[in-house]
Amino acid sequence: MFRASGSQDIATARAGTNIAFIKYWGVADPELNLPLSNSISMTLASAVTTTTVRWDTRANMYMDEVTIDGETLFGDKASRVVRHLDYIRELAGGVPFRAKVVSQNNFPMASGIASSASGFAALTVAACAAIGLRVEKDRLSAIARRGSGSARRSIFGGFVEWEQGREDNSSVAHQLYPEEHWNLRDVIVVVDSNSKHVSSQRGHVLAATSPFNVARIDRLFSVLQEVRTAIATCDLDRLGPIIERDALAMHGVMMTSNPSLIYWQPATVEVIKAVRRWRDEDNLRAYFTIDAGPNVHIICEPSTEPEILLRLKELSCVEKVITSGPGPEPELLKHHLIK
């Protein structure tokens, strides 16, 4: 597999992040990012990463150059991207080209909004296109997974399941339903846009040290089936309690791992208790989930969204709100010059 002729060396891709209803937490194989269980998510339309990759085919550059959200990264910070570029260079037949990567998130990075999912999805699509690697979507998704486990899900639009699998090729994602199936809303409540202290990558490895890890994984088989059915029938009141419980279970695993990870902030508790209060006292049909960070995702239907936005204005802890419905698979944008 060598560079296809006609590649333009440069490509730009946009990918949506995703919100997991059943979480990916804990790795069976840290190198291959093989998970301990299936996971199910919704790819988001409005929380996206746009990434341009230009391969230096004239071999002028002696190292990769990575800029994310305006900041040029060096050393350790860049190494996760460079390692992914290494893998793509290897797939392209061991080409020696360095790359210039410019990436922009439209939401705060590394704070539990799965920036690595959209980031590595966009990077994979752009880097492969620019180097002329023509691969099936399944394969593309497997490549993305090497960079970040949940990036695998962001290679598909709509509602997506990632099958656990036992090795590189069987750990595959597939679309359950396209984005048109259900206009479910994710109201992302940003309460802290700082980066988290412990990356999810490290947390995945720690999961096995929690006494709760196996207990959570063991019961997911039936839980996953419930989620599939709830999505199939567009039944929010069936989906909601399950996703709240799995989010709390994942954070229970995190808190009891060794060392213990507490990703929550005071505001996290304020928002999740508010959501429960609105539901219990005012029948407001809204459910929460929380990724590996302090921010809260409120899942609801379009009819309830305005009321939720109104109520969130009354909570002083809220920094910013991003709303999104289900989004498409990554798109290759018109090639443009890197500024």
Add this chain to the structure above:
Amino acid sequence: MFRASGSQDIATARAGTNIAFIKYWGVADPELNLPLSNSISMTLASAVTTTTVRWDTRANMYMDEVTIDGETLFGDKASRVVRHLDYIRELAGGVPFRAKVVSQNNFPMASGIASSASGFAALTVAACAAIGLRVEKDRLSAIARRGSGSARRSIFGGFVEWEQGREDNSSVAHQLYPEEHWNLRDVIVVVDSNSKHVSSQRGHVLAATSPFNVARIDRLFSVLQEVRTAIATCDLDRLGPIIERDALAMHGVMMTSNPSLIYWQPATVEVIKAVRRWRDEDNLRAYFTIDAGPNVHIICEPSTEPEILLRLKELSCVEKVITSGPGPEPELLKHHLIK
């Protein structure tokens, strides 16, 4: 077993509450309050309940009268105390006397400072003394347990272990070390003095619905041994990480029970993250634990306590701080008239 002669019908007892290092959460038998595991606690000197019981031996009263913290309780609110009086009446040979009970806590009740432990310990000691029931301490502790599981531990001073047991008589507490053994401090950070929505009594029954309940219980055998050793050697840095982990494990069980119980408030997270930050960044030797409520107990040694109190002043979420060392077993006070 009938009324001993010479009983004065009235008695006042004071009992300290206790802070559990390894928690009692989940019942094997809700009627007998038989737990799913052993638990270990420290009885507190400064967070106490004082209770006076006067038995109406002239049979003028047609029902029990219960006043706690100045509020006279009726119906459901009083029923837990009345049920305990029923049990003591039965033990005293089925006497028909009603009782007047006046109880005062020196800390906020039902907010995760184990008011039911000190309350039922003081009630048991006062009610038995006033009715002339002379029983061994082991038996007294078994009687107290009927009212509240953790009251069993408050019948002993110092450091106490409650053996799980399989029936009423084998589920016994005993003192590990007296209060003089180690001047360990409990800095109780009250962030919310309101009563909790769901009582611990109900929560204990729900524990079994959590996927994490068995996983927590299963590993306690070795954890308990670690705690015994840490107390034996007065080793805070050995004790601390274990008690933090068990507190988080218990709250993990609570959050994932069905229905889910979130006892935390935003301030709970603020305080526990502060404790970890002080420890990690400034080597301040302090560890937290949390009972079934939002308030945080910071466990430390006397030399660190002033610095912790100083730092807590900077946290706006703190309503009140109570500090305590290990305390004695319940005391029978001089009898006095009920106002």
